[in-house]
Amino acid sequence: MIAPRRLVAPVNEFARYLRTETVGGVVLLVATAVALIWANSPWAEGYVALRGTVVGPASLHLDLTLAQWATDGLLAVFFFVVGLELKRELVVGELSSVRQALLPVAAALGGMVVPACLALLVGRGAPGMDQAWAIPVATDIAFALGVLALAGSALPVTARVFLLGLAVADDLGAIAVIAFVFSSGLNLLALGAGLLGAALYWWLQRRRVRAWWIYVPLGVAVWVAIHEAGIHATIAGVLLGLLTRVRPDDGEEYAPALRLEHRLQPWSAGFCVPVFALFAAGVPVGADALREVFSTPVPLAVMAGLLVGKIIGILGFAWLAIRITPACRPRGLGWRDMAAVSMLGGVGFTVSLLIAELSLVDQPEVLDAAKAAVLIASAAAALIGAALLVRRGRVHATPAPPP
Numbered sequence: 218m219i220a221p222r223r224l225v226a227p228v229n230e231f232a233r234y235l236r237t238e239t240v241g242g243v244v245l246l247v248a249t250a251v252a253l254i255w256a257n258s259p260w261a262e263g264y265v266a267l268r269g270t271v272v273g274p275a276s277l278h279l280d281l282t283l284a285q286w287a288t289d290g291l292l293a294v295f296f297f298v299v300g301l302e303l304k305r306e307l308v309v310g311e312l313s314s315v316r317q318a319l320l321p322v323a324a325a326l327g328g329m330v331v332p333a334c335l336a337l338l339v340g341r342g343a344p345g346m347d348q349a350w351a352i353p354v355a356t357d358i359a360f361a362l363g364v365l366a367l368a369g370s371a372l373p374v375t376a377r378v379f380l381l382g383l384a385v386a387d388d389l390g391a392i393a394v395i396a397f398v399f400s401s402g403l404n405l406l407a408l409g410a411g412l413l414g415a416a417l418y419w420w421l422q423r424r425r426v427r428a429w430w431i432y433v434p435l436g437v438a439v440w441v442a443i444h445e446a447g448i449h450a451t452i453a454g455v456l457l458g459l460l461t462r463v464r465p466d467d468g469e470e471y472a473p474a475l476r477l478e479h480r481l482q483p484w485s486a487g488f489c490v491p492v493f494a495l496f497a498a499g500v501p502v503g504a505d506a507l508r509e510v511f512s513t514p515v516p517l518a519v520m521a522g523l524l525v526g527k528i529i530g531i532l533g534f535a536w537l538a539i540r541i542t543p544a545c546r547p548r549g550l551g552w553r554d555m556a557a558v559s560m561l562g563g564v565g566f567t568v569s570l571l572i573a574e575l576s577l578v579d580q581p582e583v584l585d586a587a588k589a590a591v592l593i594a595s596a597a598a599a600l601i602g603a604a605l606l607v608r609r610g611r612v613h614a615t616p617a618p619p620p
Contacts, residue, residue: 241486242363245567248491249498249592256499268496278445284496288574291489293440293454295567298485299358299388300458301478308463311382319544320535321382327534328383328562329354329390332526340518345583348576349515351398352587353522353594355391355568358384359486360599361561368603369557371610373549380558383531391568392455399575402447411442411453419460422473449575490567497570498592500585509586515577516590523563523594531559554613557605563598565591 255264272286273279281289312318332353340346358381365372365380418435426432436457444450463474471479500506510516532555538544546555569591577584 239363239366241490242360244487244491245360245494248494252495252497252499253502253592257502264499268499277441279441287493287496288571289444289450290440292451292493292567292571294481294489295454295485295493296392296451297436297454297458298478298481299392300455301461301463301474301481302358302458303385303389303455304459304461305463305474305478306382306385311378312385316543318382318386319542320538320547321379322386323538323542323544324379324383324531324535324559324562325386325390327530327532327537328356328387328527328559329394329530331530331533332522335526335529336518336522338518339521340514343514343518345515345577345580345587346518348398349518349573349583349587350522351394351576352519352569352572352591353526353565354387354394355565355572356384356387356527356562357564357566357568357595358388359490360566360595361564361602364561364564364599364603365558365606369606369610371614372554372558372606373547373613375547375549376554376558379547379550379555380561383562387562388568391572392452395449395572395575396452399572400448404446407442407445408448411439411446414439414442415453415456415460418457422460422462425466427473451571493567494570497574497588500589500592502589506585506589509582510589510593513583513586515583516586519569519573519587519590520594523565523569523591524598527563527598528556528559531562532556535559553605554609557602557609560598560602560605564595564602565598566595569595 252264255261258264268282268284270283271280272283273281306312311321333350336350336353337346340349343349361380361384362377365377369376414435418432418439421431421435436453439457440450440453443453443456458474461474461477463472465472465475510520532552535544535546535555539546546552550558570588573584573587573591577587
């Protein structure tokens with residue numbers, strides 16, 4: 218009986234390790250690097266063949282490629298965790314009161330509107346821009362927080378609170394874009410079945426049912442119905458996350474949302490998102506490919522939106538919110554600190570890659586260039602943001618001169 222107990226600790230410790238934002242970011246980077254190296258190696262045909270391998274029952278319209286399974290299936294788990302985080306922040310967290318929510322919501326709105334408008338301006342008239350404008354609206358919450366944890370530890374804790382609130386509100390906006398912009402051929406019967414399943418999930422939560430063997434098949438059924446309805450299947454994950462109970466009952470140590478987030482975060486960060494990146498980030502990065510990235514409208518629009526539009530939108534709308542609403546600047550943060558944190562909003566990465574695949578699915582050549590633009594802009598935003606955070610951290614670490 219002792220041996221099994223010895224096996225539990227390493228597994229739990231590994232899961233705890235994967236929950237940390239920095240480790241999740243490193244795993245994601247490794248998967249991205251593997252994808253880029255593989256796609257630009259002599260074995261690139263094997264990478265393309267693996268991505269295109271079809272798996273699943275055709276009778277249920279689930280005969281999807283492995284790349285599609287990663288996008289529609291594994292990212293549904295990621296978005297379920299995002300939904301849990303959103304629900305927690307909206308009910309008991311940083312977005313739970315109007316005054317608390319004003320600044321991050323305004324900053325997130327600016328971080329979506331300005332990049333989208335700038336992308337439309339730079340890429341005006343280019344094929345695919347009718348939907349590709351949405352690519353730079355997203356922020357990769359996990360990666361951005363990971364960079365802040367690595368480079369901004371000397372800043373006040375309010376920096377993380379601001380970035381978390383901003384990224385959560387930004388995720389909510391990106392989810393709305395995915396739901397409304399990239400849904401086609403709506404199947405009302407399937408949609409009704411999905412909503413009925415979601416309502417049953419909510420009712421079971423209200424009845425305090427805890428049996429996983431009920432929730433797992435129900436969650437899969439809702440995912441299948443939403444997929445069949447013509448809405449991107451990741452929305453099923455968000456929907457169920459938002460319907461999960463976040464307040465613990467009397468005598469209950471943890472609410473279901475916190476328990477689920479604790480259990481699923483390692484799977485999301487350590488498997489689901491990296492596998493998606495493995496299939497999504499493998500784009501050509503040779504001289505010709507890079508020339509196309511820096512000379513064609515769509516990738517230029519994406520980079521402009523992420524690198525320029527994000528920081529202008531976040532800072533600009535934050536300034537407006539402080540001037541015309543009861544919102545106030547986070548305690549201990551100056552505008553230069555806010556600028557450093559806002560730069561991390563340009564790390565689009567996971568969600569931007571997803572939106573790129575949805576918006577340019579019929580234009581593979583433009584898609585590869587747009588995904589390369591996402592990777593380049595996200596890396597640049599992370600590096601610039603990290604440099605600014607380190608510099609601001611030194612300022613905060615310097616003792617004030619004696620009076």
